[in-house]
Every structure is written in structure tokens, then in C-alpha cells.
Amino acid sequence: MKREDVLMEALPYIQQFHNKTIVIKLGGHAMVDPVVLENAIRDAVLLHYVGIRVVLVHGGGPEISEKMKQMGKESVFVGGLRVTDTETLEIAQMVLVGKINANIVSLIAKCGARGVGLSGSDGNLILARKMELQKVNVGGVQKEVDLGHVGEIEQIDPALLNTLLDTGYIPVIAPIAIDRQGGNLNINADTAAGDIAIALKAFKLINMTDVDGVMDKGRTKVYRKLTVREAIDLQKSGAIGEGMIPKVQSVMKAVENGVGYAHIINGNTEHNLVLELFTHDGVGTMISLS
Numbered sequence: 001m002k003r004e005d006v007l008m009e010a011l012p013y014i015q016q017f018h019n020k021t022i023v024i025k026l027g028g029h030a031m032v033d034p035v036v037l038e039n040a041i042r043d044a045v046l047l048h049y050v051g052i053r054v055v056l057v058h059g060g061g062p063e064i065s066e067k068m069k070q071m072g073k074e075s076v077f078v079g080g081l082r083v084t085d086t087e088t089l090e091i092a093q094m095v096l097v098g099k100i101n102a103n104i105v106s107l108i109a110k111c112g113a114r115g116v117g118l119s120g121s122d123g124n125l126i127l128a129r130k131m132e133l134q135k136v137n138v139g140g141v142q143k144e145v146d147l148g149h150v151g152e153i154e155q156i157d158p159a160l161l162n163t164l165l166d167t168g169y170i171p172v173i174a175p176i177a178i179d180r181q182g183g184n185l186n187i188n189a190d191t192a193a194g195d196i197a198i199a200l201k202a203f204k205l206i207n208m209t210d211v212d213g214v215m216d217k218g219r220t221k222v223y224r225k226l227t228v229r230e231a232i233d234l235q236k237s238g239a240i241g242e243g244m245i246p247k248v249q250s251v252m253k254a255v256e257n258g259v260g261y262a263h264i265i266n267g268n269t270e271h272n273l274v275l276e277l278f279t280h281d282g283v284g285t286m287i288s289l290s
């Protein structure tokens with residue numbers, strides 16, 4: 001394809017997305033390589049300058065696990081959620097708010113835009129309550145597990161985000177919530193991104209991870225398109241494993257609650273974000289209502 005054709009292919013999309021809100025979730029596994037991360041941020045800044053209201057929600061699971069390991073703590077996940085005792089919550093806050101969030105804001109500045117780092121406590125953005133006990137199957141026996149300081153989102157207040165977007169900032173959100181007693185809770189970043197997309201009535205939710213999309217049980221093929229029904233069937237068949245569980249759940253919830261389109265794409269492949277948005281074929285898996 002000629003260079004001018006590539007640019008012209010983007011035009012209808014640029015027109016369609018102008019002034020629309022797009023929530024991008026940057027997964028921890030797509031941020032391991034600093035060069036890959038910087039490229040993703042540069043893409044996000046490009047979207048900002050073509051008139052898209054860009055909101056970034058980031059994870060950082062692998063870095064939290066690494067820090068826990070350094071401190072002699074083992075990471076335990078139940079249904080894709082980290083069991084979070086008091087010390088783990090402190091580590092998660094340190095890594096997510098203190099390190100990753102601040103780094104993304106700096107990269108946005110380096111790429112020529114203005115980012116504002118937030119956690120769910122800022123402006124009561126993510127109000128949550130402690131998650132109820134989770135049922136798990138241990139050797140055929142049903143057990144109830146307390147996940148500790150893990151939150152279930154009660155309410156998203158998008159007021160601060162809208163103010164920032166209206167004034168030309170790119171909000172960058174760490175998945176730490178506030179509860180009614182002023183305490184903090186650890187939230188899965190996929191769930192946070194999905195609920196934020198719903199509250200902002202986003203046009204698109206794009207979840208960037210380390211695989212090319214949702215795959216079959218044998219991990220031999222990537223589904224390019226899944227309806228909510230098909231995604232539920234895939235879940236029931238056991239094809240969706242840990243890590244992918246909260247992603248699929250959050251994108252299904254998003255499209256069921258007014259978000260136009262939801263995508264799970266590979267954030268480790270350079271410029272996948274712009275390819276998804278500005279080319280006919282797109283990339284990754286698109287999840288839609290029907």
C-alpha cells in the first residue's frame with residue numbers, strides 16, 4: 001500500500017472518533033519492556049492530538065508480584081484476583097501509584113502531552129467495598145476464601161475525569177479504590193477500566209495485554225470477533241484461564257452497559273493501538289453485543 005493510502009485509510013476513523021472517549025487499559029504484561037511501553041504511550045498521545053478523549057487505566061500485576069517476591073511474599077490469585085493482605089496492599093500502592101502511574105505520566109510529558117496521575121481515591125473516582133468471600137474448589141471440596149483488601153466497585157464518579165478531559169489532560173488511573181471509611185482497596189485493573197468506560201459512556205474500551213486476543217482452549221487460534229453469548233460459552237467451556245477472566249468479564253459488562261466497542265489486543269506488538277483504531281481490519285479480538 002502506498003504511504004498516502006495508509007494515511008487516507010485513517011481519515012474516516014479520525015472523523016468518527018473525534019471528541020469520542022476511548023478508555024485504554026495497559027496491562028502489566030504489556031509494560032514489562034520500557035521501549036514497548038513508551039511506544040504505547042506515544043500512540044496514546046497521537047490519539048489525543050487527533051481529538052480523541054483518551055483515558056489510560058493501568059495494571060502492574062507482574063511488578064507487584066516481583067516486589068512481593070523480593071520481600072519474601074508469595075503471590076496467590078483466586079479467579080484472577082490477588083489475595084491482598086495489609087502488607088500486600090501497601091506493596092500494590094507503592095508499585096501502582098508510586099511507580100507505574102508516575103512513570104506513565106512522565107512518558108506522556110516526554111511524548112509532548114499533559115498527563116495527570118490519579119488513583120481511585122482522587123475525587124472519589126472509584127468507590128468500592130470489600131469483596132465478599134469467594135467460593136473456590138480445592139481438591140473437589142468447595143471452600144470460601146477471604147481475598148483481604150480486594151475491592152468490589154460500588155460506584156465510579158467520572159466528574160474529575162470529565163473536567164480533566166475537557167481541559168486537555170490525559171488522565172492516568174491506578175487501580176486502587178477508596179471505601180466509605182476512607183480506606184484503600186486493591187482492584188483488578190481490567191474491572192476498573194471497564195467500569196470507568198461505562199461511567200464515561202465511552203465509545204471504545206481497548207484492553208492491551210500480552211497475547212493477540214482471546215484464544216481457544218488449545219491456544220491455537222485467536223478469535224477476531226466474539227459476541228457476548230459466544231464469550232460466555234467460551235468461559236463455560238473452560239477456555240478462559242486466569243488473567244483473561246477479569247478481561248473478558250469487564251469487556252462483556254462494558255458492551256452490555258452502553259460502551260460501543262470493546263477490544264482485547266496485544267500491547268507488546270508495536271503500534272497495535274493505532275492499527276486497531278485507524279485500519280479497516282483492526283487487530284485482536286472485538287467483543288460486541290451481537
Ligand SMILES: Nc1ncnc2c1ncn2[C@@H]1O[C@H](COP(=O)(O)OP(=O)(O)O)[C@@H](O)[C@H]1O
Pocket residue numbers: 026027028029030059060061062208209210211213214215216217239240241242243244245
Ligand atoms: N483464552 C485465553 N486466551 C488468551 N489468553 C489467555 C486465555 N486464558 C488465559 N489466558 C492468559 O491470560 C494472560 C493475560 O492476562 P494477564 O496475565 O493478567 O495480563 P495483563 O497483565 O495484561 O492484565 C495471557 O498471557 C494468557 O496466558
Ligand SMILES: CC(=O)N[C@@H](CCC(=O)OP(=O)(O)O)C(=O)O
Pocket residue numbers: 026027028029058059060061062064080081082092150151175186187188189190
Ligand atoms: C485485585 C487485583 O488482582 N489487583 C491487581 C491490580 C493490578 C492489575 O490488575 O494488574 P494487571 O492488569 O497487570 O493484571 C493486582 O494486585 O495484581
